Amino acid sequence: MTTLFGWLNDQLLRMQWLSDLVAYVLHDLAGLDLAGRVGASIHFFIYDVIKIFILLSVLIFSISWVQSYFPPERTRRILGRYNGIGANILGALLGTITPFCSCSSIPLFIGFTAAGLPLGVTFSFLISSPLVDLASVILLASIFNWSVALAYVAVGLVLAVIGGTFIGRAGMEGQVEDFVYAMPNVELEQQVMTRGDRAAYAKEQVADIVRRVWPYILIGVGIGAAIHNWLPEEVITGLLGQDKWWSVPVATVVGIPMYADIFGTLPIAEALVAKGVGLGTALAFMMAVTALSLPSLIMLKRVVKMPLLVLFTVIVAIGILLIGFLFNAIAYLFI
Template sequence: MEILKTIFEFIQNQVLGMKWLNETIGTLLSMIGIDVQTRFGGSIQFFIYDVIKITILLCVLIFIISYIQSYFPPERSKKILGKFKGIGANFISALLGTVTPFCSCSSIPLFIGFTSAGLPLGVTFSFLISSPMVDLGSLVLLMSIFGIKVAVIYVVMGLVIAVIGGTLIEKMHMEKYVESFIRNAKHVDIDSPTLVVKERIQYAREQVVETFRKVFPYILVGVGIGALIHNWIPAAWIESILGSDNPLGVIVATLVGIPMYADIFGTIPVAEALLAKGAQLGTVLAFMMAVTTLSLPSMIMLKKAIKPKLLFLFFVICTVGIILVGYLFNALHAFLII
């Protein structure tokens, strides 16, 4: 057991967490005369380390996930979902969301396609909730910073929100609140061509380039904010707002995160810095969930597809679910963060 624990810690700290990279950057900065113990030097070290680490993880993860995703084009996903009924369909839909795009704005077109294809509305909403919140990338990135227990529970709770949210919408029979151009769309089943391994690799490479160009600015902004929080904002200030002494910290973090727009790669550096400054784990994760799932741009896009009453219901279900998950993680903070 001790050997397995050592191996696991090595993978988490040196492979995923890349602590060696942080130490190397600190050494190099010291060699050129930058004191990493100062706020300025510490900010530079944090920024360079996190940008390089997240970029490496981003490219590797996008390649792997895109390769997997090449087996699940929209037509095949629709056929898979069509084989299941009830809550099982919601669960499978939520799982499919984990191998699709990294933010809500890019998953909305797939949601529209599934809905217009005649899939149950609750099933498509389970997909819409899961896709930006609990993709496979978030699992690995969360493991690299918060550890495997936090990452696994985060993904499980995200799937729970997606399944419950989709099931509630299905039970309330909200189909009439989908815009008519989607409900009445004519759908033609076209079998996707079978790709060979070489074509799947090429597809994955193209996705790496395309997604990296789209996501990298958010990484820079997110890491920049993280460096600012990590080295310049007093810990006492963070603790007073997002720490254990403020019972409304989860709600504040959720409401602050909603108007923002970023993906998991841009929000994790901010979450990492907030946690290091004394914010509660659940409060930080609630902020991440709100940013990735309920961003203002995605709400504007979604409004084109569904009517205000259904949009409001989706917003309330996600917000309440995120807040409850935040308080659950806060209750488990001492157990999960050692």
């Protein structure tokens, strides 16, 4: 059974067949030396781009099909039935089935807040939605392994629940811009969707998300290929090696100004870990890019006041740092 699972994981997630096919085309047909930097970089780029787009399309279609059962109105009603930390947990879990970047999650955050949901619950959703989605779990497993993927999900959800709970108990409802509370709360009748409707919706989501993220995927894979094949390992480990205490803060600070989906950061994380960077450092970089990107903070500033924005940023940043240090300390359990 273990052998069968390993074979399925290699062929379906890691797509070893695709790697072999790309290697055959480049080496046997095109005559490229895959042991050289140029050949290895081209192989890395083509293989990773095709693999990510295949997985992304299949996963987003599947997730969007499930998501069609949870339109914003229904999600809002479900969240409204719960209180306390249970509501934060549910908000974080519902965020995992929304394949959005942080900027795309903000309109839902506005709608939930305007509908009267507790502020802490909406922030749990806002943190988990870009940070932990089902597609990222599968992609992480395809690049690293299932233990890393599941551990990432676990810590991401914990960060969302704790961050939302802390914000909820800080009593900062007055730090939301007035226009958010003034927005009309319209109850829309839930649309009955047929299988054809759900399939059409899922296809639209695939097309929309691929259209939004493809530049970041190409850039991310390109950077990953450069790191993997052109930057000397001693240079990278000298700056961001697992034994360097500053590696996690540096990775977090570097990630914040960037704007990319998790799908674009995964190839970079893969290349960094392969070069000796700590797993926690790579995950901290991914989390900073997806949860604290500068464009998303600018958008969030339009709907919340500065004290709440600072509190949110500080809580999430501290959480990312702690997670990074933790994973660096226990990385031997996963890799």
